[in-house]
Amino acid sequence: MEHKLDLVALLGHVDPVFLNYQEWVNVGMALKYEGYTASDWDEWSRRDSGRYRPGECFKKWTTFEGTGNPVTGATITQMAKDNGWLPRSANDHELDWDDEIAGGDYVVIDKNWIEGKEIHEPADWNPVQQLTTYLSALFEASEQVGYVTDTWQNEEGKFLPTKGAYDRTAGELIQALNQCGGDIGAVIGDYDTAAGAWIRFNPLDGKGVKNDNVTEFRYALVESDTMDIEKQNAVMRELELPIAVMVYSGGKSLHAIVKVDAPNYDEYRKRVDYLYTVCKKNGLSVDNQNRNPSRLSRMPGIERNGNKQFIVDTNLGKVSWAEWHEWIEGINDDLPDPENLTDTWHNMPKLAPPLIEGMLRQGHKMLMAGPSKAGKSFALIELSIAIAEGIKWLAWQCTKGKVLYVNLELDRASALHRFKDVYQALGLPPSNISNIDIWNLRGKTVPMDKLAPKLIRRAAKKNYIAVIIDPIYKVLTGDENSADQMAHFTNQFDKICTELGSGVIYCHHHSKGSQGGKKSMDRASGSGVFARDPDALIDLVELEITEALLKQEENKVICSIYQRYFERHNPVYLRDSVSQDDLLSAKQMEDHSRRAIYNTEQDAAQAEIKQALEAVRIRSAWRVEGTLREYPKFKPVNMWFQYPVHKVDEVGSLKDIDPEGEAAPPWKKATGKRKDKAGEQRRSKAEEFEDAVNNCNMGEPPTLKDLTEWFSSTGKQVAERTIRDWINKYGFMIDKNNGSVVVKKDGDDH
Structure with missing residues (x-):
C-alpha cells in the first residue's frame, strides 16, 4: 500500500516514553487503519524499554476491529507536529539520517585522520x-x-x-x-x-x-x-x-x-x-x-x-x-570574490618575500627533479641548512628561518648523521641548528592526502618558512601518469602552503632513459602536472666528464695541495722560486716540493694528494637548470657532487661539457643522418656482394667471370672493373693460384 506520508518515519519524532497508555494504543490503531503491520508498531514501542513487553503489540493488534470513528494516520501526524515535525513543500522532504543537506558538503574534518583527545577526571573531586x-x-x-x-x-x-x-x-x-x-x-x-x-x-x-x-x-x-x-x-x-x-x-x-x-x-x-x-x-x-x-x-x-x-x-x-x-x-563556499583591477592598480599588494633569492618566494612550491645518483637528498639537506643559517644554497642566497625536513626514506640515525656530515663538509659551525626540525617517517608514511593535515596540525605554531618533503614517491597517491590524479596529489602541497604560509619543496625522480636532449620541465617522471604545478622547477642533469677534464681537475688538486704546503712550511721559496706557470703544473710543483719541503711534510702532502685524487675520480658533474614562474630564467649552474655535498663550479671547468645524451644541433643531426644513411647503403651493397660470392658458383669460390655472369643474370649489367673494385672494397681478394674470389686475410694482398 502506498502512503502519502511515511508514518513510521513520523514516529521518529514521537517518543513512546512520554505517552500514556491510551496514546500508545492510538498509535497502534492508526498504523493498522493505514495499512501498516504489527511489526511496525512493535519496533517503535521497543524505544520505551521500561514498559515494553515482547508480544504485547501483536496480541493487542488483533483486538483492533475498527469503529465508525476510526483512529487514522492524522493522529500520528499531529503527534509528530506536536514534537516539532513540519510538513515540507512538494519540492522538499523531511531529512532522514542518511540524507545529504542540499547545496553543500559541510565536511570540516576527515574522520580517517583525526587524532583522539583525552579527557581527564578532575584532580579534586567536588x-x-x-x-x-x-x-x-x-x-x-x-x-x-x-x-x-x-x-x-x-x-x-x-x-x-x-x-x-x-x-x-x-x-x-x-x-x-x-x-x-x-x-x-x-x-x-x-x-x-x-x-x-x-x-x-x-x-x-x-x-x-x-x-x-x-x-x-x-x-x-x-x-x-x-x-x-x-x-x-x-x-x-x-x-x-x-x-x-x-x-x-x-x-x-x-x-x-x-x-x-x-x-x-x-x-x-x-x-x-x-x-x-x-x-x-x-x-x-x-x-x-x-x-x-x-x-x-x-x-x-x-x-x-x-x-x-x-x-x-x-x-x-x-x-x-x-x-x-x-x-x-x-x-561550503570558501572561494574569494572577484576583484576589479582598478581597486588595486595604485596600491598593489606586497609580493611574498623571497625564500630563495631569484628562485622561490615564501608560501610557494618548488620541485627538484633528478636521477637517483644526483645526490638530491643531500642537496635538500644542504638547502635546509642554508635556510636555517641564512646562507647561500648553491648559487642562490636563502632567507634565514625555521625549516621542517620531512624524511620519508632514511632511517632516523642515517638522516641525523647526514645533517651533521653535510654541516662538517661545508665547514659550517652549527650556529642555528635549532632552526631545523626533522620529521622521521620511514616505515610510518601515509598517502599525501592523509599526511597533509597531520603535517599542518604539527607545524601550525612552529613558524616554518619552508617545508621540505623528501622524496614524494613514498607518499604518492594514484597513477603518476594520470593528470587528474596528480593534480589531486599536488593540491595537498597547496594546502600546506596556504595553511602554514611556508614554502613547500619536494623531490621527484626523472623518467627513464636519456635526459640530455629534453627540456628541464620534461624530465620529471609521470604526468606533466609535475612540471606545470610548482612555482619553481629545478632540474639536475649529469654531465659527461671527459678524460681530459679529469686530468685537468687532478692537476688542479695536486697544485693546490702543494701550494698550501709551501705557504705553511716555506713561503719564502714559494715567493722567490715558484713562477705563475709552475703554480699550474703538477709536475713542476712536485719537483719544487722535493727541493724545498722536508721529507716528512712531503710525505704528508703525498698522502693528502692520494686521498684528494680518489675523491676527484669518484665525484660526478651536474648542471642545474630550471623553469620559474615568479622570476626570470636563470643561467644553468654547473656543479660537482663530491659526497656528501655539491659545490658550484666557480672557475668554469664544466661550462662546455654536454649533459649525458645531449642531442646535437640541427645541422649536426642532418650530417649524422646522411652519414648513417650512407653507412646503411654501404652495408647493403657489401651484403649484396657477399651473397653473390657465396651463391653464384653453388657455394664454391667463384671466379671473376662467375660474378660477372651472376650480376648479368639479375638484369644488372656490371663492368668487370667495377667488380674488381667491389672485391677489394668489401674485404675479398682474387687467389693468384686459381683465380677464385676469396675472403681477404690479414696481411694478404692481391
Missing part, C-alpha cells in the same frame, strides 16, 4: 562545584530546572529515569548547594550510585517535563556512543560546535550541550536537524533520539557504577549558533 558550574552555565537564576535521581530497572536490568523533579529554579538549587556542606544528596535527593542521575538542559515551566513544558529552546544534546571517548572529544572540538558545557557521562559517551538559541520549537527542530547532519557528515554518529528539547542528559557531580560524571570543559568552539552556522556555511 560534586557541589560540578553541579553549580553546570547550572550557572546553562540557566538563569529564575528558570525552572528538571532533574532525576529516582530510577527503576527494566527486565534487562537497565536503570531508567522517572519523570523526576521540575519545581525548583536554578537559583534555588545553587543556593541550597552552597549551604549543603558538600552533601549533594541533601539538595537533589539521594541517588543510586549504580545508576547515576540526570538533568534537563533546557528550562521548564514547572508544570511538566514534555516538550510543551520547555520555555526556552536554548540548547540541544549531541551524544554519540559508537566511537571512542577521545575521538568524540576531538571531533566535537574540531567541528567548533558552540558547546556551553561538555559532560562525561560516566559510560561510553560525552554529552555536549550545544547552543542552538532557537526562537521557537519549529526553528529548534530545523536547527537540530542541521546540527546532527553536520555532525554525521564529519564522522560523529549522533544518537537521533536526543533531538527533543526536553531530553535528559547526565548530571555532573554524580557517581555512576564506579565512574564519575564530570564536566570536561565549558564554552568550547564558536561563541554562538549564528557564528557557528555562518562558519559551516562559509566552508
Whole structure:
C-alpha cells in the first residue's frame, strides 16, 4: 500500500516514553487503519524499554476491529507536529539520517585522520562545584530546572529515569548547594550510585517535563556512543560546535550541550536537524533520539557504577549558533570574490618575500627533479641548512628561518648523521641548528592526502618558512601518469602552503632513459602536472666528464695541495722560486716540493694528494637548470657532487661539457643522418656482394667471370672493373693460384 506520508518515519519524532497508555494504543490503531503491520508498531514501542513487553503489540493488534470513528494516520501526524515535525513543500522532504543537506558538503574534518583527545577526571573531586558550574552555565537564576535521581530497572536490568523533579529554579538549587556542606544528596535527593542521575538542559515551566513544558529552546544534546571517548572529544572540538558545557557521562559517551538559541520549537527542530547532519557528515554518529528539547542528559557531580560524571570543559568552539552556522556555511563556499583591477592598480599588494633569492618566494612550491645518483637528498639537506643559517644554497642566497625536513626514506640515525656530515663538509659551525626540525617517517608514511593535515596540525605554531618533503614517491597517491590524479596529489602541497604560509619543496625522480636532449620541465617522471604545478622547477642533469677534464681537475688538486704546503712550511721559496706557470703544473710543483719541503711534510702532502685524487675520480658533474614562474630564467649552474655535498663550479671547468645524451644541433643531426644513411647503403651493397660470392658458383669460390655472369643474370649489367673494385672494397681478394674470389686475410694482398 502506498502512503502519502511515511508514518513510521513520523514516529521518529514521537517518543513512546512520554505517552500514556491510551496514546500508545492510538498509535497502534492508526498504523493498522493505514495499512501498516504489527511489526511496525512493535519496533517503535521497543524505544520505551521500561514498559515494553515482547508480544504485547501483536496480541493487542488483533483486538483492533475498527469503529465508525476510526483512529487514522492524522493522529500520528499531529503527534509528530506536536514534537516539532513540519510538513515540507512538494519540492522538499523531511531529512532522514542518511540524507545529504542540499547545496553543500559541510565536511570540516576527515574522520580517517583525526587524532583522539583525552579527557581527564578532575584532580579534586567536588560534586557541589560540578553541579553549580553546570547550572550557572546553562540557566538563569529564575528558570525552572528538571532533574532525576529516582530510577527503576527494566527486565534487562537497565536503570531508567522517572519523570523526576521540575519545581525548583536554578537559583534555588545553587543556593541550597552552597549551604549543603558538600552533601549533594541533601539538595537533589539521594541517588543510586549504580545508576547515576540526570538533568534537563533546557528550562521548564514547572508544570511538566514534555516538550510543551520547555520555555526556552536554548540548547540541544549531541551524544554519540559508537566511537571512542577521545575521538568524540576531538571531533566535537574540531567541528567548533558552540558547546556551553561538555559532560562525561560516566559510560561510553560525552554529552555536549550545544547552543542552538532557537526562537521557537519549529526553528529548534530545523536547527537540530542541521546540527546532527553536520555532525554525521564529519564522522560523529549522533544518537537521533536526543533531538527533543526536553531530553535528559547526565548530571555532573554524580557517581555512576564506579565512574564519575564530570564536566570536561565549558564554552568550547564558536561563541554562538549564528557564528557557528555562518562558519559551516562559509566552508561550503570558501572561494574569494572577484576583484576589479582598478581597486588595486595604485596600491598593489606586497609580493611574498623571497625564500630563495631569484628562485622561490615564501608560501610557494618548488620541485627538484633528478636521477637517483644526483645526490638530491643531500642537496635538500644542504638547502635546509642554508635556510636555517641564512646562507647561500648553491648559487642562490636563502632567507634565514625555521625549516621542517620531512624524511620519508632514511632511517632516523642515517638522516641525523647526514645533517651533521653535510654541516662538517661545508665547514659550517652549527650556529642555528635549532632552526631545523626533522620529521622521521620511514616505515610510518601515509598517502599525501592523509599526511597533509597531520603535517599542518604539527607545524601550525612552529613558524616554518619552508617545508621540505623528501622524496614524494613514498607518499604518492594514484597513477603518476594520470593528470587528474596528480593534480589531486599536488593540491595537498597547496594546502600546506596556504595553511602554514611556508614554502613547500619536494623531490621527484626523472623518467627513464636519456635526459640530455629534453627540456628541464620534461624530465620529471609521470604526468606533466609535475612540471606545470610548482612555482619553481629545478632540474639536475649529469654531465659527461671527459678524460681530459679529469686530468685537468687532478692537476688542479695536486697544485693546490702543494701550494698550501709551501705557504705553511716555506713561503719564502714559494715567493722567490715558484713562477705563475709552475703554480699550474703538477709536475713542476712536485719537483719544487722535493727541493724545498722536508721529507716528512712531503710525505704528508703525498698522502693528502692520494686521498684528494680518489675523491676527484669518484665525484660526478651536474648542471642545474630550471623553469620559474615568479622570476626570470636563470643561467644553468654547473656543479660537482663530491659526497656528501655539491659545490658550484666557480672557475668554469664544466661550462662546455654536454649533459649525458645531449642531442646535437640541427645541422649536426642532418650530417649524422646522411652519414648513417650512407653507412646503411654501404652495408647493403657489401651484403649484396657477399651473397653473390657465396651463391653464384653453388657455394664454391667463384671466379671473376662467375660474378660477372651472376650480376648479368639479375638484369644488372656490371663492368668487370667495377667488380674488381667491389672485391677489394668489401674485404675479398682474387687467389693468384686459381683465380677464385676469396675472403681477404690479414696481411694478404692481391
